[in-house]
Amino acid sequence: MLSPIAPPSPQPSPLDTIRGVDVTDRTATREAAEEFEAVFLNTMLQQMFTGLENGGTWGKGHGADAWQSLLIDEYARSISAAGGIGLADSVERELIRLQEGS
Numbered sequence: 001m002l003s004p005i006a007p008p009s010p011q012p013s014p015l016d017t018i019r020g021v022d023v024t025d026r027t028a029t030r031e032a033a034e035e036f037e038a039v040f041l042n043t044m045l046q047q048m049f050t051g052l053e054n055g056g057t058w059g060k061g062h063g064a065d066a067w068q069s070l071l072i073d074e075y076a077r078s079i080s081a082a083g084g085i086g087l088a089d090s091v092e093r094e095l096i097r098l099q100e101g102s
Helices: 014-018 027-049 064-081 087-101
Strands: none
Touching: 027 064, 027 087
Protein backbone atom coordinates (compact mmCIF):
# COMPACT_ATOMS: atom_id res chain seq x y z
CA MET A 1 0.00 0.00 0.00
CA LEU A 2 1.18 3.52 -0.67
CA SER A 3 2.04 5.77 2.23
CA PRO A 4 0.70 9.30 2.33
CA ILE A 5 2.87 12.03 0.91
CA ALA A 6 4.43 14.20 3.58
CA PRO A 7 4.07 17.94 3.13
CA PRO A 8 7.27 19.62 1.97
CA SER A 9 9.45 20.91 4.76
CA PRO A 10 9.82 24.67 4.81
CA GLN A 11 12.99 26.11 3.33
CA PRO A 12 15.48 27.14 6.01
CA SER A 13 16.14 30.82 6.28
CA PRO A 14 19.73 32.02 5.81
CA LEU A 15 19.26 33.86 9.10
CA ASP A 16 18.90 30.49 10.87
CA THR A 17 22.66 30.03 10.53
CA ILE A 18 23.43 33.11 12.62
CA ARG A 19 20.81 32.70 15.32
CA GLY A 20 22.43 32.23 18.71
CA VAL A 21 25.73 33.78 17.62
CA ASP A 22 27.38 36.07 20.14
CA VAL A 23 26.99 39.42 18.39
CA THR A 24 29.48 41.10 20.71
CA ASP A 25 32.33 38.87 19.44
CA ARG A 26 33.24 40.27 16.03
CA THR A 27 36.32 38.05 15.56
CA ALA A 28 34.50 35.30 13.67
CA THR A 29 32.66 37.86 11.56
CA ARG A 30 35.91 39.55 10.55
CA GLU A 31 37.57 36.21 9.78
CA ALA A 32 34.63 35.19 7.59
CA ALA A 33 34.73 38.53 5.75
CA GLU A 34 38.49 38.24 5.14
CA GLU A 35 38.09 34.64 3.95
CA PHE A 36 35.38 35.76 1.50
CA GLU A 37 37.67 38.51 0.20
CA ALA A 38 40.55 36.02 -0.17
CA VAL A 39 38.34 33.66 -2.20
CA PHE A 40 37.23 36.58 -4.40
CA LEU A 41 40.84 37.70 -4.91
CA ASN A 42 41.90 34.12 -5.67
CA THR A 43 39.28 33.89 -8.41
CA MET A 44 40.32 37.26 -9.83
CA LEU A 45 44.03 36.40 -9.76
CA GLN A 46 43.44 32.97 -11.32
CA GLN A 47 41.79 34.73 -14.26
CA MET A 48 44.66 37.20 -14.52
CA PHE A 49 47.23 34.41 -14.79
CA THR A 50 45.22 32.29 -17.24
CA GLY A 51 46.94 32.04 -20.59
CA LEU A 52 50.44 32.86 -19.40
CA GLU A 53 53.12 30.67 -20.89
CA ASN A 54 54.58 27.91 -18.76
CA GLY A 55 57.97 28.66 -17.36
CA GLY A 56 59.25 31.66 -15.50
CA THR A 57 57.87 31.74 -11.97
CA TRP A 58 55.85 28.55 -12.38
CA GLY A 59 58.46 26.33 -13.99
CA LYS A 60 57.76 23.87 -16.81
CA GLY A 61 57.40 20.58 -14.96
CA HIS A 62 54.36 18.47 -14.22
CA GLY A 63 53.71 20.33 -10.96
CA ALA A 64 53.63 23.79 -12.55
CA ASP A 65 49.83 24.03 -12.44
CA ALA A 66 49.70 22.98 -8.79
CA TRP A 67 52.49 25.40 -7.91
CA GLN A 68 50.72 28.24 -9.73
CA SER A 69 47.45 27.51 -7.92
CA LEU A 70 49.12 27.40 -4.50
CA LEU A 71 51.09 30.58 -5.10
CA ILE A 72 48.01 32.47 -6.32
CA ASP A 73 46.09 31.30 -3.25
CA GLU A 74 48.87 32.63 -1.03
CA TYR A 75 48.89 35.93 -2.92
CA ALA A 76 45.13 36.27 -2.36
CA ARG A 77 45.40 35.49 1.37
CA SER A 78 48.33 37.89 1.80
CA ILE A 79 46.52 40.73 0.01
CA SER A 80 43.38 40.15 2.09
CA ALA A 81 45.32 40.01 5.39
CA ALA A 82 47.16 43.23 4.51
CA GLY A 83 43.96 45.21 4.14
CA GLY A 84 42.78 43.83 0.84
CA ILE A 85 40.69 45.83 -1.58
CA GLY A 86 38.02 46.90 0.90
CA LEU A 87 35.66 44.05 0.16
CA ALA A 88 36.09 42.46 3.61
CA ASP A 89 35.00 45.70 5.28
CA SER A 90 31.78 45.79 3.25
CA VAL A 91 31.08 42.10 3.85
CA GLU A 92 31.73 42.48 7.59
CA ARG A 93 29.30 45.42 7.83
CA GLU A 94 26.63 43.43 6.01
CA LEU A 95 27.15 40.35 8.23
CA ILE A 96 26.88 42.51 11.36
CA ARG A 97 23.73 44.14 10.00
CA LEU A 98 22.22 40.70 9.40
CA GLN A 99 23.21 39.53 12.89
CA GLU A 100 21.71 42.57 14.58
CA GLY A 101 18.52 42.28 12.56
CA SER A 102 17.89 38.66 13.51
